[in-house]
Structures are given as structure tokens and as C-alpha cells.
Amino acid sequence: MGKDVEQYGDWEELVGAALLGTDRRRGGGPAGSPEALLDAAAVHTVRRRAGLRPAQARPLPAPAPRDPRPAPPAAARQRLAQLLAGRTGAGGGGRRGAAPDLTELLPQWLAAAGRHGYRSPAALVPALLDAARARTDLRPQALALAGPRGLWLARLNPDWRFALRGGAGGSGELPDVTDRAGVERLWQEGLFAERVALLGAVRAHEAAAAVRLLATTWATERAEDRLMFLDSLRVGLSEGDEPFLEAALGDRSRNVRATAAELLSALPGSALATRMAERAVACVGPEGVNPPAECDAGMLRDGVVRNPPAGRGERAWWLGQLVESAPLSCWRERFGGLGPAEIVALPVAEGDSWREELHAAWCRAAVRQRDAGWSRALLGAASSPPAAGPGTASLAERAKLLETLPDGERAEWVAQFIRAHGLSEAFQLLGVCVVPWAGALGRAVVDALDSAREAGSYPWSFSGVMGLAERCLDPAEAGRLEAAAAGVEEPGDSAGGAAAYWAEAFQRLVATLRLREAMLTELTPT
Amino acid sequence: MTEQGGRWTAEQVLALAPDDASRKAGGRLGGAGPWSQIGGSASGSVWGLCKGSGSTPYRTVVDLAGPAYKCSCPSRKFPCKHALGLLLLWSAEGAGEPGEPPQWAAQWLAERAAKAARPAAPAGRPVDEEGARRRAERRAARIGAGVTELEQRLADLLRGGLAGQEQAGYAGWEETAARMVDAQAPGLAGRVRELGTIPSCGPGWPARMLEEAALLHLLDRAWLGVSALPAELAATVRGRVGLPVSGEGEAVRDRWLVLAQYDSVSPDGRLTTRRIWLRGLGSGRPALVLDFGPPGRAPGLALPVGLVLEAEVRFRPGSAGLRGDLGERSTAAVPGAEVPVGVSTGAALEAYGAALREDPWLESWPVVLGAVIPIPGELGWQLADAEGRSALPVPVTGAGSRSRGGLWQLAALSGGGPVTVFGECGHRGFTPLTAWQPGSPEAVPLA
Numbered sequence: 008m009g010k011d012v013e014q015y016g017d018w019e020e021l022v023g024a025a026l027l028g029t030d031r032r033r034g035g036g037p038a039g040s041p042e043a044l045l046d047a048a049a050v051h052t053v054r055r056r057a058g059l060r061p062a063q064a065r066p067l068p069a070p071a072p073r074d075p076r077p078a079p080p081a082a083a084r085q086r087l088a089q090l091l092a093g094r095t096g097a098g099g100g101g102r103r104g105a106a107p108d109l110t111e112l113l114p115q116w117l118a119a120a121g122r123h124g125y126r127s128p129a130a131l132v133p134a135l136l137d138a139a140r141a142r143t144d145l146r147p148q149a150l151a152l153a154g155p156r157g158l159w160l161a162r163l164n165p166d167w168r169f170a171l172r173g174g175a176g177g178s179g180e181l182p183d184v185t186d187r188a189g190v191e192r193l194w195q196e197g198l199f200a201e202r203v204a205l206l207g208a209v210r211a212h213e214a215a216a217a218v219r220l221l222a223t224t225w226a227t228e229r230a231e232d233r234l235m236f237l238d239s240l241r242v243g244l245s246e247g248d249e250p251f252l253e254a255a256l257g258d259r260s261r262n263v264r265a266t267a268a269e270l271l272s273a274l275p276g277s278a279l280a281t282r283m284a285e286r287a288v289a290c291v292g293p294e295g296v297n298p299p300a301e302c303d304a305g306m307l308r309d310g311v312v313r314n315p316p317a318g319r320g321e322r323a324w325w326l327g328q329l330v331e332s333a334p335l336s337c338w339r340e341r342f343g344g345l346g347p348a349e350i351v352a353l354p355v356a357e358g359d360s361w362r363e364e365l366h367a368a369w370c371r372a373a374v375r376q377r378d379a380g381w382s383r384a385l386l387g388a389a390s391s392p393p394a395a396g397p398g399t400a401s402l403a404e405r406a407k408l409l410e411t412l413p414d415g416e417r418a419e420w421v422a423q424f425i426r427a428h429g430l431s432e433a434f435q436l437l438g439v440c441v442v443p444w445a446g447a448l449g450r451a452v453v454d455a456l457d458s459a460r461e462a463g464s465y466p467w468s469f470s471g472v473m474g475l476a477e478r479c480l481d482p483a484e485a486g487r488l489e490a491a492a493a494g495v496e497e498p499g500d501s502a503g504g505a506a507a508y509w510a511e512a513f514q515r516l517v518a519t520l521r522l523r524e525a526m527l528t529e530l531t532p533t
Numbered sequence: 534m535t536e537q538g539g540r541w542t543a544e545q546v547l548a549l550a551p552d553d554a555s556r557k558a559g560g561r562l563g564g565a566g567p568w569s570q571i572g573g574s575a576s577g578s579v580w581g582l583c584k585g586s587g588s589t590p591y592r593t594v595v596d597l598a599g600p601a602y603k604c605s606c607p608s609r610k611f612p613c614k615h616a617l618g619l620l621l622l623w624s625a626e627g628a629g630e631p632g633e634p635p636q637w638a639a640q641w642l643a644e645r646a647a648k649a650a651r652p653a654a655p656a657g658r659p660v661d662e663e664g665a666r667r668r669a670e671r672r673a674a675r676i677g678a679g680v681t682e683l684e685q686r687l688a689d690l691l692r693g694g695l696a697g698q699e700q701a702g703y704a705g706w707e708e709t710a711a712r713m714v715d716a717q718a719p720g721l722a723g724r725v726r727e728l729g730t731i732p733s734c735g736p737g738w739p740a741r742m743l744e745e746a747a748l749l750h751l752l753d754r755a756w757l758g759v760s761a762l763p764a765e766l767a768a769t770v771r772g773r774v775g776l777p778v779s780g781e782g783e784a785v786r787d788r789w790l791v792l793a794q795y796d797s798v799s800p801d802g803r804l805t806t807r808r809i810w811l812r813g814l815g816s817g818r819p820a821l822v823l824d825f826g827p828p829g830r831a832p833g834l835a836l837p838v839g840l841v842l843e844a845e846v847r848f849r850p851g852s853a854g855l856r857g858d859l860g861e862r863s864t865a866a867v868p869g870a871e872v873p874v875g876v877s878t879g880a881a882l883e884a885y886g887a888a889l890r891e892d893p894w895l896e897s898w899p900v901v902l903g904a905v906i907p908i909p910g911e912l913g914w915q916l917a918d919a920e921g922r923s924a925l926p927v928p929v930t931g932a933g934s935r936s937r938g939g940l941w942q943l944a945a946l947s948g949g950g951p952v953t954v955f956g957e958c959g960h961r962g963f964t965p966l967t968a969w970q971p972g973s974p975e976a977v978p979l980a
Contacts, residue, residue, distance in 0.1 A: 018740070021743065022743055025691055025694065025742075025746075026694055028693045029692050029694075030692045031694065041687070041688040041689075041692050042684075042750075044691050045687060045688075045746065045747050045750040048743050048744070048746070048747035048750075049748060049750055053748075053751075053893045055960075056886070056960040057886035057887075057890070058886065059885070060882065061878040061924055062915070062924050062925070062926060063924070064917035064922055064924035065908050065910060065915055065924070066908075066921070067906055067917060067921040067949065068906075068949045069949060070949035070950055071948035071949050071950075081542070082625050085543035085544065085625065089543060089560050129945050129946045130942055130945060130946050130977045131945075132945040133938065133944075133945050156945065156948055159949070160941065160944060160945055163909045164909070511586070517566065518564060521564055522566065525564055525625075
């Protein structure tokens, strides 16, 4: 092809000729047949490819900050890879068979790895960020595990920008709380979420410093922001916060006033609590209940909301607010030295409609003031019928009351409840118990499942509790469960189908518990 | 089985799965729960009983040298979820002290050993040499006619000019490709189809189209004069046109490191091609092993990335000595113990350039880059030498590109620092396939 090639000088000229077509070039410019053009282009193409040189590099990314935390052991790394790979597409409809559901184990893996102080294996950081993006409940732990490497990557990929907001993991993003200039600058210039995170960090370090920081810009903040900032004072609330909260009672925004009042009422020694106590004991006593007749200016300033929601009477509404905000300690004296259980049991206002209002308000007060004694009294005996609880029949309220009890007592109460009433109403109560479930509680759940099987129910009627059990049962229960699963296998004639499903459900539970056990063992440093 | 360093990682095990569903199902069986009587032999096999829904547990046994699998379950997937689960369990916990296989496993293992020892089966029928020669001549004549027609088509293209191609659409080239299929030249058909897609692929398309048209023309010309070409180049040309490459090349016995394995599906979805890149640890020689799977089935050959196997690779003539077939494997595959030595970005392009001398149609060349830093960017990624001076672009769209997920994994491994990366280096840039993080011999396949 040599001779024809020489007719074309360079590649650009060739491309130009090819675009135009050889028919149109006849008479002007380099002459040539289409074959000659292709010959020349072939030589140029191979020559160009063979002579390629590297390009000029763009600026290198700044290296990621070092993460001094150790990587998890090899087996745990592989487990995480598996859990993250199984994240997508799992679940779905249909029967799940006897195999464990890996998706639900991811949060536990992350929590356990967090307790061990591990960092994420670098290769898994993108999958971890994707998981955190899809599931907000995983976000704090996933981001904490991903650490500085995760934030470094998030800065490079817009899909992961969420990691830079929120400050949930926070690592590397917030200034050191002792760096006054840095804190000051971020507080003045930061995004809202960064400021919330900063406030939390400063408060964890020194409660009073957070209030001082807040006071510097309080007057200029938007009402929604004031509300959120105020809310972050819930954590580590103490008497030192009272002056600030007392001032906030005069805020322009009603929501801010109400929140300030709520926080103050959780401080039994506060002036507001004292004022509320005075109002409350004036309405409630051994002689009966006499709700306030009006909502005066003082009550309004202390956060009482004047207008009741639709369907509720004004006086009951005001009464509820007064009692809920009064320190529970004021009632012992008012009722002549009686304890909470005795007070709750009194036939106060029997017959008229105030009793329910009063007990509901006491429940809210017990939760707000985290008063285990009052919670215990309001919960009553776990074995008594659910509808006849002394304080409340609402499972949601009971769950909240339970949260104020010590871990062991809480588990014991729920175990007794399950023994007496079965599983159908236990779901919410189980949700507030500490994981892994205490021995007695776990046994109560397993026994109740077994009874449900004997009674001929189908396992999917208990899928909620089953799912909880997979996540919360102590792996040590696997042995007992296996025995229960083995007991299922005798071929029942009428409930033959149900028996097979139960066998499968128990097997899956056992498999999941074993998997959880293996998972936790793998995370133990060697 | 040597327990220290002899086990595969879970990722290597999962790479064997024929599809996503098996991967998930296998993952669920990778815990101790349903398994009993797990054991392994010193010569490289693992077995166990897996409790299913029936009364008798499934008997699962894996020969790690193959790897080859046997399971009493009815699944027609290969390997089945039980074999995957068994391997996962073994990768996490091992199989205890090496021992004697139970009778049901021993029988199958013995059959395999006997088959491996037997010499390759002699051809069943006497070869009809005369008939084969006549068939080859007929096919060559058909290809010759196809090539002549294609030359005509290319000449018309250049006569009329490329400028009209943006409006001309794809159909004309699709028709020409079909003519090449009729002419029994699938290699040409594939290139023609590619050519038809270029006008719609963005700025710079005329230069790319001229390049591809010119290389196609070069292949046509080479075919027309193939009898006069040196044997190696002639084999390359026959292979590129689409004839099955016959004849034996060199056989190299070595310890082969599996550098990468990935699948691509043909445009019509009918054929899955699996590419496995190997590097001889002693010879330094690269090898490309291909395997194919019909619709709905994964290719049978699976070699997890990062493993080292001792084997003979029989190279085929032509194609710059890249294509090889895996011969008999002598030991169980074990994870590689060190990071392969890599080269600079400049040396990578030189290696590609040198290979073009033997096969001018070569799209890329397998290269391990040592100490490069990935630079993510809106306009495209680069892999830069550690000093940040010279760099290779990473193709993000079109042929040879990989998913963004793999690139982000690479960036995560690097953290802005140098990493060793294996990939395909060609005229479009460097496509990363596998990476090693600093200080660890563990190969990380990039998704």
C-alpha cells in the first residue's frame, strides 16, 4: 500500500477526506480511490494505536484521612460482604422457607462491629454507603463504620452526599469541641444539620457550653430551628438549663413555648414544675377531682394549650396538661403519705369521667419524668387482663411505661404478660425489651409459639413476633427451639399442612440464631 | 488440604455460582445449621450432609482441583446451592483435620481420579480427511465471496463520505452483517455490526468510524492474501474472520494466578461469554481462557479470582499468543500469596503497542498496573502514576467499559493512595478488573 499512503499527510486530513467522500474530492486536494483512502487509514490507525502515550494526569484527590481502627477479622469481612450483597432483592413475597433472612441481620452486624470499634473493609465502603442511602435506619451505624474513608468517598460521589449532611457518623466532619474558634465558625456558618450535630457534640462534652452557644444566636434563629435546637436539650437535661428554658417560655412561637414548658416540667425542682404542682394539687386530692374552670394567663405562659382538640372537653384537657407537667412527688403529700400504687388504686372520682383523664396524665408524667415507681404502679400486675390495667389499657402507653423500668424487671414483666395472655398483643411490648432477650423472656416467647402451634394456628399469624425473635432471641435458645421443632414432625392428620409450616418456621429461627451466633463469634478479635 | 492459607474466600466461592438466585440460596446454606458430617481430604476435597426439607439429607461433595461438584439433590444448577453452601462453610470454618471420605463421596472421587489418569479419548471415528478438506474449501470460497462484497460496501461508504452516516441509520449495516453471517464469517459480521453503531455514539465518531472501517478493510485484504502470510499471522486472520482456530500451539506448564473472570452476553442474549485472565507466575505469560454458556446457562468453567492453580495451558496459534485452553490441573487451587508485580502507565501502553505487531486488530492487552491512583471525575476517570504526572483514561461507556460500582470500589480501596490494579489496556484506555489493597495479597474483583 506504500505509494498510496503517501498521498495523505496526516490523520486529520484523512478523516476530512473520509467525511466528504472521495467522489467529491476529485480534481482538488489529494486524489485517491476509496481503497487508497482505506489503506492509508489502516496504516495510520495501527500506527496511532501502537504509539499511544499516557495522558496528562488531572490533579490527584487528597488522600483519605487515616482510620486507626482495626479491620474486622477475615471471616467477619466475608460475612459483611454477604449481608450487603443479600441486601437487595431479599424479602419479597411468598413463603420464606427454612432459610434465615440475612437482611435483618445487617443492623446487628453493624451494631456489634461498632461495639468492637472496627472500621469497614475498604472494598465494602461503597456497598455500605449504598445500604445507608437506601435504609435510613442503618445510616448512623453504617456511616460510623465507614468512617473517614466513607466521608472521603461521599465527597467524590454526589449519590452519597447524604453522608456529609446529618452528621450522624460525624467522624472527621465536626471540629473538636474544645476548638472554640472552630466551633464558633461552624455554628455561625454551618448547615442546619451540621449545627444540630455540633450542638449535640458540644452538649455531650459540657452541657452548659451548649446552652451558651445557643444563646449567642437565639434571637435571630427561625422558629422551626429554635424548636429543633430546643429539642436537642432533652439529652442531658439538668437544672443548669432552667434559666434558658424559663426565658423560652416567653417565646414568640407557641410550639417553642410548649416544648420549653415540657422540658421544664421534666425537671422536678424547676420553678415551672412547682407552679404546675400548685395548680394540679388544687384540682386533685383525696376528696375528689375538680378540674380548672378557666385557662388563665399564668397557665398559658407555662405552656398550657387553651383549645382542646376536637371531641374533648376544655376542663379535662386543661386538667390533663396540669397533671402531666406536675412533679409526681407532689402527690404523696397530697394523699396523706400514700405510695404510687395505693394512690393509683384509690377510687378517686369513681363514677365520673375524670378518672381516665387523670390516669392517662399520670402515665405521661411517669414517662416524661422517667419515674419507675409510678410506672410500676400504673402498669399493675402483668398477669391481670390487658383491658383492666390500673393506669392504662393502651399497649403503646404501656410500652412507654415499661421503658422506664430497669432492663431485668422490664423483661420479667413482659415474660409474665406473655405467659398470661399469649403473643397476640405482645408485639409492641417486646419491642422495648433489651436485646438479646433475657432468658425468662426468651423462654416465654418460645413456649408461647409452641402453644400456638399446638392450638392449630398457622405460623404466619405470628410473623411479626417471629421476625422479632430472629433478631432478639438469645442464640443460647437454639437448643430448646430445636427440640420444639423436632416435636412438630409427627404427621398430624387434620393440621398436617400447619405442622410442616411450623417445622419450617422453627428451623428458620434455629438457623438464624446459629447464624447470629456465628456472626458474633466471627467479630470477636483473635 | 492445607488449612493454613489453603481456603478460598467467600467471594471466591460465590464467584462459582451460576446465577444470582444460587448465590443467595448458597449464602443462606453457608452456616453450620443444616450441615453435618463435614470433612475434607488431604488431597483437596470437601464433603458434608445437608438437611433439606425431606427426610434424607443431601450428600454433597466438591473436588477443589476441578473444581467439580456432586450432590444428591435434584437441582440442575451447577454447582447447586448445597455445593456453594458447603464451600462457604468450609471457607469460613474449614473442614477440620483431613480425613478419609465416607463411602458415598469416596466412590465419586475415585471415579474422577481414574478419569483424570486415563489418556485423552482417541477420536471415535476415523477422520474423513478428504471430506474435511472439501468442506474447508467450500467455506473458504463462501467467506471469500463475502469479503469481496464487504470490500465493495466499504468502498461505497468512502466514495459517498461518512457525513451521510448519521442520517443513514443502522439498518443498512445490519443487513450487511446478516450477509456476513450467511457467508459463514461471524467475525466479520460482529465488526460490521459495531461499525453501524458508531455514528450514534457521540462526538468524534467520524474518526472512530474511519478507524474501524480501515481495520475491517485491512482484515478483508489480509484474508484475500492469507495463503501468503506467515503461519502465526495467518492463524490470527482466520480467527478474526471467525473460523475456528485449529492446530496446537505451545503448551506451558506453570502455576497460574487467576487475575480476573467476567461474563458478557451477546447482543441477541443467546450466548454468554466468560473471559478468564491468567498469568503464569513462573513464565510471566498472560493467557485468556474463554468459555461459553447457551441461553439461561452459565459457562461451565469457573475460576475464582485470586486463586493459583498448577496446570498446563495449551496456547492456540495466532491472536498474539493470548488464547489458551486449560489442560489437566494437578493440585487443588490455593489463594495467591503475593501481589503480582505491576508496571507503569507508559509501559502498559507499550505492551499493548508491541502486541499490535502480532495482531493489529487487538482491542486491548492484559496488564497489571503497579502503584496507580484512581482519579474520579465528572468527565471520566483516570488511573494516574503515583507521582500524578501521567495517566490512563478509564472508558466509562461503550465496549470495554465496566460498571461504575467497580470503579467506586477501586476508589474506596485506594483512598487516594497507590494501589495495584489488573485490567485490559487498549486504545480506549484502561479497564480495571481486579485490585489489591496495599499490604494484602487478597485480590479484590471489581464488580
